Amino acid sequence: MSALTADPDLIRIGNCSGFYGDRFAAMREMLEGGRLDVLTGDYLAELTMLILGRDRMKDANLGYAKTFVRQIEDCLGLALERGVRIVANAGGLNPAGLAEQLRKVAAGLGLDAKIAHVEGDDLTGRAAELGLGAPLTANAYLGAWGIVACLNAGADIVVTGRITDASVVLGPAAAHFGWGRTDYDALAGAVVAGHVVECGTQATGGNFAFFTELADLGRPGFPIAEIRRDGSSVITKHAGTGGAVTVDTVAAQLMYEIQGARYAGPDVTARLDSIRLSAAGADRVRIDAVTGEAPPPTLKVSLNTLGGFRNEMEFILTGLDIEAKAELAQRQLEAWLPVRPAELSWTLARLDRPDAATEEQASALLRCVVRDPDPNKVGRAFANVAVELALASYPGCSFTTLPGNGSPYGVYTPGYVEATQVPHIAVLPDGTRVDIDPAAQTRELVEVPEPELPQPWPHGATRRAPLGAIAMARSGDKGGNANIGVWVREEAQWRWLVDTLTVTRLKQLLPETDSLTVTRHVLPNLRAVNFIVEDLLGKGVAYQARFDPQAKGLGEWLRSRHLDIPRELLA
Structure with missing residues (x-):
């Protein structure tokens, strides 16, 4: 050697x-x-x-x-x-x-x-x-x-x-x-x-x-x-x-x-x-x-398998009555489909704002995603029906996507x-x-008990502010799960963070996680907490369960949420 x-x-x-x-x-x-x-x-x-x-x-x-x-x-x-x-x-x-x-x-x-x-x-x-x-x-x-x-x-x-x-x-x-x-x-x-x-x-x-x-x-x-x-x-x-x-x-x-x-x-x-x-x-x-x-x-x-075939169409909804427009498009498309795919899901992203200065700021996005083992059920048979709504549905109907055939998607486990x-x-x-021999000595993997936590930061005057005013975060994917690591620089901020950012509070701040299993792990040396959100990403990245399929922006969404933070910590 x-x-x-x-x-x-x-x-x-x-x-x-x-x-x-x-x-x-x-x-x-x-x-x-x-x-x-x-x-x-x-x-x-x-x-x-x-x-x-x-x-x-x-x-x-x-x-x-x-x-x-x-x-x-x-x-x-x-x-x-x-x-x-x-x-x-x-x-x-x-x-x-x-x-x-x-x-x-x-x-x-x-x-x-x-x-x-x-x-x-x-x-x-x-x-x-x-x-x-x-x-x-x-x-x-x-x-x-x-x-x-x-x-x-x-x-x-x-x-x-x-x-x-x-x-x-x-x-x-x-x-x-x-x-x-x-x-x-x-x-x-x-x-x-x-x-x-x-x-x-x-x-x-x-x-x-x-x-x-x-x-x-x-x-x-x-x-x-x-x-x-x-x-x-x-x-x-x-x-x-x-x-x-x-x-x-x-x-x-x-x-x-x-x-x-x-x-x-x-x-x-x-x-x-x-x-x-x-x-x-x-x-x-x-x-x-x-x-x-x-x-x-x-x-x-x-383990990666081919899960079937996937397609999507995205509608643009502009101006007034966004919810009613979305309901009409959804009802029409599902009724017009000759054969319903195995999976059909809708997501309405309310990006619009009232009295908007630009048309884009007045618009929301309605996304329909379909999956099926049969490529024909999610191909033109789906996409063409969506396009047929163009002159027969809500006022201002248009699309961000072009009709096309479905593409294969993968499933990770x-x-x-x-x-x-x-x-x-x-x-x-x-x-x-x-x-190369495997390890001769092994040890079953068990969770580390939560360490003794510091005394909470004393309550005092607070100011409504985004968590990211004092905290950093990094998020990512592990199969169908997502992790969000959050940490701060100062000991006083740490005492407040570990006391405040519990699983319950995380679910309040990120409502998409409310029905999911979330686990918190505490890392005092790094002044950090790490959350595992199970099944947020469906069957893995290639499944594309969310518009952010790798959960890269999840931590930044959390940092943008507002809560009451002690004024002296913000200083």
Whole structure:
């Protein structure tokens, strides 16, 4: 085993992709921008696996992130010249195919690159045997030890399939420091650093609630994790790049798409309630004191199926009698349909205002969404009927959408299998196949009891104001569930927030959540509360249950809601 850098006590790991479709030039920007030891990229998400699954249906040789191949064509020589290893999960459903394609790219460029890959996550062929049904794709979340084996064998590039997002960072760190499988605190520290940088510029000012405080958000730089032997890290970015790295931008990414205080993975469970954040200089934030525990005995499996076909038509309602106009259009359309689809739903968005100065401000939107296993029932048979209302319905009838055929939609569900049932194979640069054992020590995952809460802030004079006047938030999707993380800067604000923003109050502020199961988790070290809203997103992102199918704006909606806030906290 050899270290990946000249410094035995530090490894500098950058990120150049937070999703499939992220900034193409980021790989070159990161390689040219300053010193790195490893460059990582996260290309996979629940929706991406469905997209790649449909690619593979058309061509069995596909199933990987095609943009990654073009990035390597552009940057492989530069990476080799600078001694930067590249680790990415761009292999998607076909890491072996991607590795082979990269070898062809290297040969075409006349470069000697050692390319390895990790496989075993694809359980599609065994789904029924494992009790997972008959999905289009079934991929277990593997951990980092396959990456470790590839890097220790001298790989310049390691591509994987469905691993946990943080594994692309944990793998290089574990290889460099020679960590063992039970060095849980160090492993957990690297997992937290990986979680911070995995979504690219979301750690450097992107999607940041207090974005108006940032001097330069024109083109945020991508993040870098400087990880030390004990698992502590400093999050930073290349000098001269846009955006900012602050305690709050790092906290924002820590709150993204999490559940409770235990952040479980196949290699370690990180305790999010142990994290300490502190400023360590300009655009430098230290993460330390992270504690880890043995991982759970099961692996999460990403299951995607084709749920059927979907279509929608959106009516514009202008001026007076909006509710009556919507009722008429709904009644007519449902009566005129020759065959009713399996699912038919209506949403009225009251964007209109009285005595509006523009026609757009006087208008509301009425959306009808239909789904059915039969594409004919949601195709022209639906859309043409909607258009036929144009001259036969409410005054001013018009549409934002054109009639068209339905399109297939996906359904995401999580599954769980025993880790011992899932192969984890490192295919080294010379073709040697190495089996990676699952964790020998495991621990069942249970919720952390709510910690002792601080004394509530004393009641005094208040002012009606938006929650976002003092609080930041970040929201996202996890299958059909959404999370909303909310945090504040000051201890006094924290005492008020944790006492005030209960599940009951959240449901009052966000009425769409009132009938749903909502759970609150308290993270005192971050002065944060995290809410899990179950089933808000229906059957996952591809199902498009809401106009905001990934719940990206949910936290901002919460911040915009008004409540009585103590005046001294607002000051």
